[in-house]
Amino acid sequence: xxxxxxxxxxxxxxxxxxxxxxxxxxxxxxxxxxxxxxxxxxxxxxxxxxxxxxxxxxxxxxxxxxxxxxxxxxxxxxxxxxxxxxxxxxxxxxxxxxxxxxxxxxxxxxxxxxxxxxxxxxxxxxxxxxxxxxxxxxxxxxxxxxxxxxxxxxxxxxxxxxxxxxxxxxxxxxxxxxxxxxxxxxxxxxxxxxxxxxxxxxxxxxxxxxxxxxxxxxxxxxxxxxxxxxxxxxxxxxxxxxxxxx
Amino acid sequence: xxxxxxxxxxxxxxxxxxxxxxxxxxxxxxxxxxxxxxxxxxxxxxxxxxxxxxxxxxxxxxxxxxxxxxxxxxxxxxxxxxxxxxxxxxxxxxxxxxxxxxxxxxxxxxxxxxxxxxxxxxxxxxxxxxxxxxxxxxxxxxxxxxxxxxxxxxxxxxxxxxxxxxxxxxxxxxxxxxxxxxxxxxxxxxxxxxxxxxxxxxxxxxxxxxxxxxxxxxxxxxxxxxxxxxxxxxxxxxxxxxxxxxxxxxxxxxxxxxxxxxxxxxxxxxxxxxxxxxxxxxxxxxxxxxxxxxxxxxxxxxxxxxxxxxxxxxxxxxxxxxxxxxxxxxxxxxxxxxxxxxxxxxxxxxxxxxxxxxxxxxxxxxxxxxxxxxxxxxxxxxxxxxxxxxxxxxxxxxxxxxxxxxx
Numbered sequence: 001x002x003x004x005x006x007x008x009x010x011x012x013x014x015x016x017x018x019x020x021x022x023x024x025x026x027x028x029x030x031x032x033x034x035x036x037x038x039x040x041x042x043x044x045x046x047x048x049x050x051x052x053x054x055x056x057x058x059x060x061x062x063x064x065x066x067x068x069x070x071x072x073x074x075x076x077x078x079x080x081x082x083x084x085x086x087x088x089x090x091x092x093x094x095x096x097x098x099x100x101x102x103x104x105x106x107x108x109x110x111x112x113x114x115x116x117x118x119x120x121x122x123x124x125x126x127x128x129x130x131x132x133x134x135x136x137x138x139x140x141x142x143x144x145x146x147x148x149x150x151x152x153x154x155x156x157x158x159x160x161x162x163x164x165x166x167x168x169x170x171x172x173x174x175x176x177x178x179x180x181x182x183x184x185x186x187x188x189x190x191x192x193x194x195x196x197x198x199x200x201x202x203x204x205x206x207x208x209x210x211x212x213x214x215x216x217x218x219x220x221x222x223x224x225x226x227x228x229x230x231x232x233x234x235x236x237x238x239x240x241x242x243x244x245x246x
Numbered sequence: 247x248x249x250x251x252x253x254x255x256x257x258x259x260x261x262x263x264x265x266x267x268x269x270x271x272x273x274x275x276x277x278x279x280x281x282x283x284x285x286x287x288x289x290x291x292x293x294x295x296x297x298x299x300x301x302x303x304x305x306x307x308x309x310x311x312x313x314x315x316x317x318x319x320x321x322x323x324x325x326x327x328x329x330x331x332x333x334x335x336x337x338x339x340x341x342x343x344x345x346x347x348x349x350x351x352x353x354x355x356x357x358x359x360x361x362x363x364x365x366x367x368x369x370x371x372x373x374x375x376x377x378x379x380x381x382x383x384x385x386x387x388x389x390x391x392x393x394x395x396x397x398x399x400x401x402x403x404x405x406x407x408x409x410x411x412x413x414x415x416x417x418x419x420x421x422x423x424x425x426x427x428x429x430x431x432x433x434x435x436x437x438x439x440x441x442x443x444x445x446x447x448x449x450x451x452x453x454x455x456x457x458x459x460x461x462x463x464x465x466x467x468x469x470x471x472x473x474x475x476x477x478x479x480x481x482x483x484x485x486x487x488x489x490x491x492x493x494x495x496x497x498x499x500x501x502x503x504x505x506x507x508x509x510x511x512x513x514x515x516x517x518x519x520x521x522x523x524x525x526x527x528x529x530x531x532x533x534x535x536x537x538x539x540x541x542x543x544x545x546x547x548x549x550x551x552x553x554x555x556x557x558x559x560x561x562x563x564x565x566x567x568x569x570x571x572x573x574x575x576x577x578x579x580x581x582x583x584x585x586x587x588x589x590x591x592x593x594x595x596x597x598x599x600x601x602x603x604x605x606x607x608x609x610x611x612x613x614x615x616x617x618x619x620x621x622x623x624x625x626x627x628x629x630x631x632x633x634x635x636x637x638x639x640x641x642x643x644x645x646x647x648x649x650x651x652x653x
Contacts, residue, residue: 032260032263032264056333058333058336058386058389058390059333059335059336062336062339062386065382081366081367081368081372082367082368082371084372085366085368085371085372085375086371088372088375088376088379089371089374089375089378092375092379093375093378093379160367160368160371160428161367161427
């Protein structure tokens, strides 16, 4: 956050020497942008490893939240505020609340404390190593990413308005002289995704709706009232209803 | 502030930015911690008066001013207990998760024109997203306590918060749509002038949706009548049954911090932010955008305005808490899914149509061809010297291309 406030002014080369107390000098030598990048990156990586190594499902979820939150911090550090807030909202907030919600109500004893066999570990290690190799090779192939650019990212650029306009089919980031329609916006994908989500919502509501009973009794009414609460969770509702009656 | 330190005091850049960041963080921390002290005292007094009692009267003088401080010392001295079957790490860390979520959301909250920890282009979105994380600490606490009461409380809280995020998000979208920006500073700026330009009075739909927002905000911070997570008549104390001492008080600091935050958010989104009901500074010919001493005092006045509005919001929440009975869990869900969400959706559509037909708002609700567009009317006086930050330029530059591309 601090580094976002001060893009590009914290490099050691621009430190003034105007009669500063010597005790503060170590602060001046720190490149805050790089320091915060390393902090967030290390946090994300360490917590990702902890997700794999932990054997308790809820602890895994907790480490996953930390890892995803640190990734959001990286986005904020790069000035991509919209993506960072999205990361917080969708991944850290929504997914993990629902994950914990579902895990804690559905998990039976073998899933709460997971003990993978050694064969699983070897297989997972191979898959992970292969993916890492592909990613590293792809990352180092991009020319622009190789040497660190001197200019720090500009955090002041508004990120939400051009995104919203592009979703409506208007690319404000392009020079207006170009022919309209060469690189249009994303109106069609946006609409497709919207309709898709609407279908999912209707389907979830259909699956989770209260079933009509022929002879409604007061106990059933109370049970169905309890089951109302997991409707937003969609199909995960059935375990919760049983949990409510427990 | 960093610019002031660099230009006037001659500090080097790195020191100026560090000092600015530390000052902002410490100030926000004190808003939460000091606010919690005051609000807990106020809550006890208000609860007492509503129940025809006196409340604290002795500690620190006539009104029991120092009661919260005495409570704090008592909490510090309490033993930090942990149940035997608890998950130690998660049990210890859960209060801090809640508190951090509450604290982080304050970073993007503007207290006055330039008084904002970090001005974010997506401020509203950030605040709502981070506020939703507070529930994670509660879920961890409920799980890690190894207690049935705690787990039930946490489950209720999870169900409630996840459900109420939907109508809350819809309510928040309306001021964003009217202002054309997700930046909280811009949203508050656009409501400058007399109180008639507050979004609360923009049109009938925003007036209704403000009350939907109030309902959802009370529910999302788990205050009565929606405090199912800690319903003491059913669940002992809900998710914090097993907590004691300072960890317990961290939960309460987070709760009071969140109450203040949603109230301040309501003030920024609907009640003009730091703009008072009467634009005193503008009538005196002062501008908050200038960098001199007068501008600073105008901003300080605005900060007082916002704090006053947010405090009033918190007091209203207390009033509601001690007046209404607690809802049952199915009634909570009915309120959310059958009332708040459809009303919010309908009001959103209505506000959109109103904005298309009568962009001038309710009070100067002349048809569009008779009055100037609302943006020009309101923003004309805002564009003082240095009054407009660069963030607004993007939106304005975008509008010609809209005209160009749309048929």
